[in-house]
Amino acid sequence: MTQRPLIMIHGFRGTHHGLALIAQKLKGVTTIVPDLPGFGDGDMLHDYGLDTYVEWLHSFIAAQKISQRPDLLGHSFGSIICAAYAKKYPTTIRKLILVNPIGAPALEGPRAILSKIAVAYYWLGKHLPVRSGRALLSSKASVMLMSNVMAKTKDPELRAFIHDQHLRYFSQFDSPNSVYEGFVTSISHSVRDVAAQVATKTLLIAGDKDDITPLEKQRELLALFPNAQLVVINGVGHLTHYETPVQVAAAVQDFIKSE
Secondary structure (H helix, E strand, C coil), rough: CCEEEEECCCCCCCCCHHHHHHHHHHHHHECCCCCCCCCCCCCCCCCCCHHHHHHHHHHHHHHHCCCCCCEEECCCCCHHHHHHHHHCCHHCCCEEEEEEECCCCCCCCCCCCHHHHHHHHHHHHHCHHHHHHHHHHHHHHHHHHHHHHHCCCCCHHHHHHHHHHHHHCCCCEECCCHHHHHHHHHHCCHHCCHHHHHCEEEEEEECCCCCCCHHHHHHHHHHCCCEEEEECCCCCCCCCCCHHHHHHHHHHHHHHHCC
């Protein structure tokens, strides 16, 4: 059986490691998981605006020289990039999968105040001397705050794993400026901006406890797509890739196999 190619794009401040648990559980699929520019071992860009990310992804996909159109998956911030890509380059991909999509502006909803605080935090990191800015953004206290806010599981071992992943990989960024510009891009756009113009067959996967984009907003987002379906995973928030990778992989697998 021919392996289906799947390109997977991680979220803000993450690296390819964050999607490993899902990728490992997929069968009959060849996964390609790059680090986003500005993070991990990703490329450095002249700016980290959405259009630049989309053009980077277009070049990246072309460079893979894949014999068949790949499916495209984006988690969180990656969902914004992948949806914008699907709007601009629909003929280059077969299906679109958005995991914990950002379906509403970050400066609205239950996390609006935290988003505004985060803007100030990243702005300060950018404007401090580079060494001090990197230290601020990489501090254990700040990473653990973000990790504790996002993790919903009560399982102590799983929480410890999530915190370890964030401590390992959240600070692997190119510069405070790349983090700041990437964050501004992440809160200045949402999948909602382009959903109605994405004709590609699309799967949305959402956690019912996700307070970055609450479930009612995910249902509103679903209604905007011409050809989409929604899978809801109960008891989990924004970290489905860590807390419920088996369920995510199963939904992705079924969607990829379907006509």
